[in-house]
Amino acid sequence: MTQPIAIGIDFGGTNFKVALVAEDGRVLVKSSAPTDTTATPESVIAQVANLAESLLDDGHIARENVVGAGLGSPGPLDFDRGMVIHSVNLPTWENVPVRDLLAKRLNLPVALDNDANAAAFGEYWAGAGKGGGDFVMLTLGTGLGAGVVLGGKILHGHYDNAGELGHMIVVPGGLPCGCGQRGCVEQYAAAATVARRVHRAIEEGEDSLLSPMVKEGVSIDAKTVVEAMGKGDAVCKRIWDEACTYLAIACVNIQHAFNPESIVLGGGMAEAGDVVLDPVRSHFARNTWRLESDRPHIRLAALGYDAGVIGAAGLAWNAVAEVRPRDSLTP
Numbered sequence: 167m168t169q170p171i172a173i174g175i176d177f178g179g180t181n182f183k184v185a186l187v188a189e190d191g192r193v194l195v196k197s198s199a200p201t202d203t204t205a206t207p208e209s210v211i212a213q214v215a216n217l218a219e220s221l222l223d224d225g226h227i228a229r230e231n232v233v234g235a236g237l238g239s240p241g242p243l244d245f246d247r248g249m250v251i252h253s254v255n256l257p258t259w260e261n262v263p264v265r266d267l268l269a270k271r272l273n274l275p276v277a278l279d280n281d282a283n284a285a286a287f288g289e290y291w292a293g294a295g296k297g298g299g300d301f302v303m304l305t306l307g308t309g310l311g312a313g314v315v316l317g318g319k320i321l322h323g324h325y326d327n328a329g330e331l332g333h334m335i336v337v338p339g340g341l342p343c344g345c346g347q348r349g350c351v352e353q354y355a356a357a358a359t360v361a362r363r364v365h366r367a368i369e370e371g372e373d374s375l376l377s378p379m380v381k382e383g384v385s386i387d388a389k390t391v392v393e394a395m396g397k398g399d400a401v402c403k404r405i406w407d408e409a410c411t412y413l414a415i416a417c418v419n420i421q422h423a424f425n426p427e428s429i430v431l432g433g434g435m436a437e438a439g440d441v442v443l444d445p446v447r448s449h450f451a452r453n454t455w456r457l458e459s460d461r462p463h464i465r466l467a468a469l470g471y472d473a474g475v476i477g478a479a480g481l482a483w484n485a486v487a488e489v490r491p492r493d494s495l496t497p
């Protein structure tokens with residue numbers, strides 16, 4: 167294979183994924199492996215680099231055709247120094263200069279961003295935001311991850327923490343959040359928190375089609391909630407609709423903060439498709455201001471679980487485009 171590629175790495179507390187990605191965002195090959203959370207950071211970085219190198223070798227890709235690597239990592243990060251400050255899922259990681267360690271190991275330039283931002287950049291570059299303008303992604307999974315892309319660049323903010331939109335407060339004095347605030351949208355509108363709220367409502371005595379599951383200790387996820395709702399379950403319907411209302415309010419706030427062309431919904435809750443998109447759009451229309459000309463398009467994500475690796479590679483491609491003209495790349 168002689169076309170130029172970038173290496174995308176989506177680094178997580180459970181698994182890490184590596185993909186070789188073309189300049190148009192196509193994934194040529196990908197692989198993943200479990201993250202050894204007990205190993206030293208240096209040894210984990212060596213494992214990641216080994217997987218990337220084995221993909222290059224298997225694809226017979228010459229090193230001169232690799233333009234760089236991008237890494238999406240759990241944060242918080244220090245962007246200036248390319249460091250993971252610490253990570254909840256990686257207890258041995260404290261002030262790890264991950265960008266430079268990986269760059270030295272791969273002998274390539276490395277672009278670093280946090281995992282939610284990398285996924286947002288992937289959707290912006292090659293997925294639901296492709297060809298559009300300013301863009302916000304909300305990933306409705308275990309928590310509510312987010313990323314903001316303005317003028318083609320991920321917004322970091324002065325203190326490196328811009329785009330933590332899951333911690334927008336939508337209910338003053340509401341449910342406690344792991345971040346120390348109360349009433350964060352993440353506590354109402356993410357796949358795991360919707361399931362948790364249904365579970366709690368049943369435990370508190372509400373009658374639901376899922377009551378037998380809760381009594382038997384079977385865990386509930388967002389998919390179970392959507393299925394029960396399809397069978398007419400009132401508890402699931404109410405909590406899902408509340409989630410969509412809070413999500414819509416978050417979208418109104420995002421509209422006023424960034425005025426993006428689109429807001430894209432991804433993650434486990436977005437797998438419900440129109441069951442999440444339709445109510446969010448209608449609650450949004452009911453809650454936003456009268457002016458209609460500045461409303462963002464609300465869409466579903468397109469890349470699924472590959473958004474992170476594709477976006478990480480996109481960061482590497484972006485860095486290349488900034489330092490040398492496109493036509494200088496080896497075709």
Ligand SMILES: [Zn+2]
Nearest residue numbers: 333343345350
């Ligand atoms: Zn919070």
